[in-house]
Amino acid sequence: MVFKYAKMICLLLLLTLPVQAQTVQITASVDQTTLAVNQQLVLSVELTGEDANRITSVPPPDGGDYLRFYGSRGTSQNIQFINGKTSISITHTFVYMAVKAGSYTISPVTIKYKDKTYQSNSIPISIVKTGTSSPGSRSENREDDSEDLFLRMLTSKQRVYPNEPVIVTFRIYAKVSVTGINPVQMPETTGFWAEEFDLGTRLQTQNEVYKGVRYAVADIKKYALFPTSPGKKTIGPLTLDCQVRVRNRRQSKDVFDSFFNDSFFSRTVTRKISSKPVAIEVLPFPATNKPSEFSGLAGRFDLNATLDKNNVKTNEGITLRVRISGQGNISIIPKPDLFIPADFEQYEPTVTQNINRSGNGISGHKTFEYVLIPRFPGQQRIRPFAFSYFDTGKKDYVTLRSPEFTINVEKGDEEYNSGIGSGFSKEEIELIGQDIRFIKLHSPRFSPLESRFYQSFYFVALLVFPALLFLLALAYQRHMEKLNKNRAYARRRGANRLARKRLSQTKACLGESTQKEFYSEMSRALLGFAADKLNISSAGIISTELEKSLKARGLDAELVDMYIALVQKCDLYRFATTSSSREEMEQAFKKAKEAIIKLEKAL
Secondary structure: OHHHHHHHHHHHHHHHOOOOOOOOEEEEEEOOOEEEOOOEEEEEEEEEOOOHHHOOOOOOOOOOOOEEEEEEEEEEEEEEEEOOEEEEEEEEEEEEEEOOOEEEEEOOOEEEEOOEEEEOOOEEEEEEOOOOOOOOOOOOOOOOOOOOEEEEEEEOOOEEOOOOOEEEEEEEEEOOEEEEEEEEEOOOOOOEEEEEOOOOOOOOEEEEEEOOEEEEEEEEEEEEEEEOOOEEEEEOOOEEEEEEEEEOOOOOOOOOHHHHOOOOOEEEEEEEEEOOOEEEEEOOOOOOOOOOOEEEEEEEEEEEEEEOOOEEEOOOOEEEEEEEEEEOOHHHOOOOOOOOOOOEEEOOOEEEEEEEEEOOEEEEEEEEEEEEEEOOOEEEEEOOOEEEEEEOOOOEEEEEEOOOEEEEEEOOOOOOOOOOOOOOOHHHHHOOOOOOOOOOOOOOOOOOOOOOHHHOHHHHHHHHHHHHHHHHHHHHHHHHHHHHHOHHHHHHHHHHHHHHHHHHHHHHOOOHHHHHHHHHHHHHHHHHHHHHHHOOOOOOOOHHHHHHHHHHOOOOHHHHHHHHHHHHHHHHHHHOOOOOOHHHHHHHHHHHHHHHHHHHHHO
16 A cells, blocks of 8 residues: 555656756858859858757758758867856858859758757748849958848837836847947937946847847847837937958959958958837726826836834834835836824935846835824824836736824923913013013213214114015025926026036046046036936937937037037947047046036026
C-alpha cells in the first residue's frame, strides 16, 4: 500500500514539472535584401541555445531559379559566460549568386534534432537587372546606402487612454562604421507629458536581425509619453547627423590598390537620418461607471495613509502622511481632497516625489505630509477620502479609500487664546483703584515756545509713516495673493532666482571631465528660464518650439537666434562624442549669462 502511494506521488510530481524549454533557436539573415544579377549574396544561419554545438549539419536553403548556390564559408562559434550561465552561438555561412531578376523569398532553414523540428525565418529579397540603380544595391561605387544606416521609432502602443504611457524608443540600425552622432532636431511631442529615460552617456550596442538583415543597433533616445487629452496625436521624427567612416575609392589599377583600400586609409562623411513620425490614437475614458472623484490618471496605483499618533494634547502637532505609489504619471498626482475638522489648525502639505525612469515604464510614489494642530479637547474624526484612477489592465475605474482616523485630544498645559474675553485678568485686577489719577491743583508756569512740533518735519513724517506702512502691507498682500493664484506671474517672478541657482550648479560642473554634466545643467538653466518667463512647460520642450514662442513675443531676431544657438550647442555637446576645452566651456557659460540677462530685459 505504501509503495502504491509512493508511485502516485512520484507520478504527480512528474506531471507538475515544467515543460522543457526550447533548447535551440534558428535565425537566418542576409548581408543585403536588394542586389543585382551576377552579384553575390551571403546567407548566415545562426544557432543559439544549450544544444547549439551538438548540431553539426545545417542544410543550405534552396535558391530556386533566382539564386545559385556557390558553397559554404564554414562556421564560427561564440561562447559566453554570463552570471554563471553558458551562452553558445554557432553561425553557418553560405554564398549564393543572383542569376535571375525578380522577387524571391528564401525558404526557412529546417533542422530536426531529438525528434523535434526547428525552423528559421524566411527572407524576401529583390534581384534587379545588371546596371539597374536600386536603393538597396551594394554597388562598389556607392557610399550612401539607405539600408546601411537608418533610424526607427519603436512605440510600445499606438492606442492608449489619456495619461497612459507610450514607451517610445529611437533606435539606430547600422552596417557601417559610425564614429559620431549629433542630434539635429528633437522629436515633436505636443500633446504629451514627456518623461525621458536615462540611457547613460555611452551607447550600448548589440546585434539585431531586422527584415532578414543583421545590424548593429543602439538606442539613442527613450521617452515615456503621457497623452494629455483624447484624439489623434503625432510623435514627430528625430533627426541625427551621423559621422560615417568610408573607405577611399581608388580608380587606379595599381597592384598596390588593395593596400590603400584598408580601413586605415578612410575618410569621414556626414549623413543625416530621420525616423518616421508615428500617429497615436488616444481613446476617451469610458463614461459609464465613472466616479465623481476620478483624478484623470491611468495606470496602477496604491494608496497608503497613516497618522503618527492618535492620542494627543491640545496645541500638540500630529502628522498625517498620504502616499500614492504605482505605475503611471507620478508627477501629476493631485493633492488629496481631505476633510479636516474645524477644531484643527492645518497647513499646506509638504510634497515629495520619487520617479523611477528605468526599464520599460515609469513608476514611483508621491507623498503628502500634513501637519495638524488640535486646539480644543475631545474626540475628533478625519473622514476617509477617495482616490480614483483608470486601470489600463482591467479597462475599468478603480477607487481607493483611506481609513477613518479617530483622534483623542486631551487638554494640554497651554490654553489656546481664541480672542474671546472672559473677565478681568490678574494684572487688570491689580490696577483697580489706581486707574483714576486726581488732578493736582497748583499754579501753572507758562513759557513762550520758540518752535511748534506739529509744524515740524518729524510730526508730518509720523502722520504719513503709518499710511505708507499700510499701503506697503496692502501691496505685499496683493503680491502674495497674485503669487498663489496666478501661476504664470509666480513663475516669471521666480525665474531669475531659479536661473541664478541653475547657473551656479552649471559653474560647479565646469571641467573637461564633467563636460556632459556642464552642458546638461546649462541647457536646464536656459530652457527653464525661458519656460518660466513664457509660462510654458519645460518638460519635453525643444528648441524649435521655444524659438516660435520667443518670436511670437516680438523679440529681436538676433537675440532669439543667439539664445537658440546656445541651447542647440548644449544639446550638441551633451550627446556628441567630441570633447570641449575648458576655455570653450567658460566662454559658453559667459554667453549663457549674457543671454539670460538680455532675455530678462526684453521680456
